Amino acid sequence: xxxxxxxxxxxxxxFGDKIDLEIHDKVRRYYFFxxxxxxxxxxxxxxxxRSCLIIFDRRKTSYEALRASLQDKEFLxxxxxxxEPETHDVPVEYGxxxxxxxxxxxxxxxxxxxxxxxxxxxxxxxxxxVGFLPGFPYLGILDQRLYVPRLExxxxxxxxxxxxxxxxxxxxxxxxxxxxxxxxxRTNKKLFDYSEEPYSIFQIGDEVRFIRA
Amino acid sequence: MIEIIHxxxxxxxxxxxxxxxxxxxxxxxxxLDLYALSVLNHLLxxxxxxxxIEAFGEKFSLRFGKDVCCAITGARMRxxxxxxxxRSWMSFEARAGETLTVDEVMxxxxxxxxxxxxxxxxxVIGSYTTNLECRFGGYRGRALQKGDRINFEGTxxxxxxxxPEEFIPRMMPPHTLRVVEGPENDYFTDESLKEFLGGKGRTxxxxxxxxxxTGIRLDGKPLAFRADVxxxxxxxxxxxxxxxxxxxxxxxxQLHERTLGGYARPVLIAKVDxxxxxxxxxxxxxxxxxxxxxxxxxxxxxxxxIAASIKN
Numbered sequence: 001x002x003x004x005x006x007x008x009x010x011x012x013x014x015f016g017d018k019i020d021l022e023i024h025d026k027v028r029r030y031y032f033f034x035x036x037x038x039x040x041x042x043x044x045x046x047x048x049x050r051s052c053l054i055i056f057d058r059r060k061t062s063y064e065a066l067r068a069s070l071q072d073k074e075f076l077x078x079x080x081x082x083x084e085p086e087t088h089d090v091p092v093e094y095g096x097x098x099x100x101x102x103x104x105x106x107x108x109x110x111x112x113x114x115x116x117x118x119x120x121x122x123x124x125x126x127x128x129x130v131g132f133l134p135g136f137p138y139l140g141i142l143d144q145r146l147y148v149p150r151l152e153x154x155x156x157x158x159x160x161x162x163x164x165x166x167x168x169x170x171x172x173x174x175x176x177x178x179x180x181x182x183x184x185x186r187t188n189k190k191l192f193d194y195s196e197e198p199y200s201i202f203q204i205g206d207e208v209r210f211i212r213a
Numbered sequence: 214m215i216e217i218i219h220x221x222x223x224x225x226x227x228x229x230x231x232x233x234x235x236x237x238x239x240x241x242x243x244x245l246d247l248y249a250l251s252v253l254n255h256l257l258x259x260x261x262x263x264x265x266i267e268a269f270g271e272k273f274s275l276r277f278g279k280d281v282c283c284a285i286t287g288a289r290m291r292x293x294x295x296x297x298x299x300r301s302w303m304s305f306e307a308r309a310g311e312t313l314t315v316d317e318v319m320x321x322x323x324x325x326x327x328x329x330x331x332x333x334x335x336x337v338i339g340s341y342t343t344n345l346e347c348r349f350g351g352y353r354g355r356a357l358q359k360g361d362r363i364n365f366e367g368t369x370x371x372x373x374x375x376x377p378e379e380f381i382p383r384m385m386p387p388h389t390l391r392v393v394e395g396p397e398n399d400y401f402t403d404e405s406l407k408e409f410l411g412g413k414g415r416t417x418x419x420x421x422x423x424x425x426x427t428g429i430r431l432d433g434k435p436l437a438f439r440a441d442v443x444x445x446x447x448x449x450x451x452x453x454x455x456x457x458x459x460x461x462x463x464x465x466x467q468l469h470e471r472t473l474g475g476y477a478r479p480v481l482i483a484k485v486d487x488x489x490x491x492x493x494x495x496x497x498x499x500x501x502x503x504x505x506x507x508x509x510x511x512x513x514x515x516x517x518x519i520a521a522s523i524k525n
Contacts, residue, residue, distance in 0.1 A: 003504065004396070006395070006396055006452060006481070007393060007454070007455075007484070008393070008483070008484050008510055008513060009452075009484070009508055010450075012449075018447070019447060043233060044232060044233060044234075044235040044236070045235070046235050046236060046449075046451075046472055046473065047236060048448060048449040048450065048473060049447045049449065051450065052450075053449065053450025053451075053452075055452070058510070112452075115329060122282065123471075129238070129473060130236065130237045131471075131472040132238060132471060132472070132473045133347065133475035134234075134237065134238045134240075135237060136238055138448060138473075175347045175348070179221070190308070194347075194349045194350075196336055198237065199234065199239065199338065200238065202237075203237070
């Protein structure tokens with residue numbers, strides 16, 4: 001664990017230096033440890049692939065005090081209850097107008113459209129992080145055979161529900177938004193609902209299976 | 214009640230922001246100039262992070278449907294109420310049927326209009342602020358348009374008062390933004406960082422036209438990555454005010470709409486200067502000055518003390 005300061009009001013904790021399930025599991029445990037403490041001086045937590053960012057209220061604590069207090073309580077990590085991850089099935093219409101980059105992915109990877117779909121649906125993915133946009137899941141780890149680079153210049157708009165690939169990740173756009181990932185399909189599953197907690201259907205550590213619609 | 218006659222270039226409902234849900238990617242989407250928002254609400258007798266209209270561009274105009282106390286802060290401007298001259302950083306009484314018009318913005322970019330009372334709008338995830346990109350919060354999740362009407366509850370006539378000049382920040386370019394070290398400071402060559410942050414002869418950047426509530430792209434001499442690092446990082450938590458540098462080396466100042474980022478962050482803007490980011494406009498010159506963390510804390514605390522002293 002590497003602890004450092006990021007700006008006046010955040011503590012950044014690194015748990016490793018790569019995208020890896022074990023490292024991510026440590027991030028997730030730490031995130032639930034932080035939640036279990038229910039400290040009012042912590043205003044936000046952003047867990048991701050290999051790090052936890054803790055945003056605190058400097059009127060209520062200081063970097064030094066919060067860091068020391070978290071280190072004092074660390075022994076609790078082994079004892080807290082970690083919720084079981086949920087599994088989500090996501091039906092996807094691949095290719096065609098919904099997956100307008102599938103031809104690019106085919107020519108870049110040398111795989112046929114059917115093979116791309118087969119490979120993409122054969123993995124149970126881990127939600128490594130939720131963010132960029134509200135409810136956007138960063139899913140890994142993608143099969144090496146589907147590795148494609150991001151777009152050099154992001155598109156200004158892709159439709160809500162678009163399923164994209166970038167490097168060794170796959171993800172779903174919960175809103176119509178700008179996008180730098182290659183779009184291979186679309187789902188009609190509602191991913192984000194601002195009227196009801198917890199707002200995002202995906203939480204960190206959840207599992208996702210894509211199903212050909 | 215108020216009715217929008219002209220929304221300026223863009224106007225939206227904002228407040229102190231949406232907090233506590235960045236873990237699922239919900240950004241704060243707060244007002245960009247929180248100092249201006251808090252002084253505005255002080256003038257109106259509202260809570261310091263209460264909702265207001267954040268606008269930019271001239272011609273903004275609205276009509277009052279009932280007597281209310283109104284105030285303007287943020288950019289320095291000339292405005293008028295039924296032909297009577299007004300300026301920003303003061304409160305005034307408006308009568309039913311009167312029209313307020315923003316005539317000229319002289320210094321700064323975004324301005325804030327507020328009203329005594331609470332707008333009758335739906336709070337979304339604990340806040341009135343607008344997430345424009347995802348179309349929720351604020352007024353039906355979108356920017357204000359001609360003909361939109363907002364009702365207020367608990368309106369009252371508050372004391373009419375101006376804010377003394379010494380409490381009004383300067384927003385005139387060139388802007389010198391103070392920064393503290395970011396997580397990927399060592400991704401860049403020493404020489405490049407020296408040019409970026411050094412005193413004499415440091416790079417002067419220009420605010421590009423690629424500017425919105427998500428971020429501000431700067432033009433100027435690109436930063437140079439060290440040969441032994443990857444240009445992107447594994448995406449992780451991102452703070453407002455961070456400077457992200459993509460592969461082209463040109464800095465992007467991140468505002469309040471992103472929770473995760475994948476670009477290297479050599480520095481981030483010290484909190485004391487976050488409010489100034491609301492006033493960067495295309496063509497403005499921008500320079501950076503590195504300060505230590507203790508100084509950054511001290512400067513921000515001092516600013517908060519000054520803000521609190523307005524109320525005494």
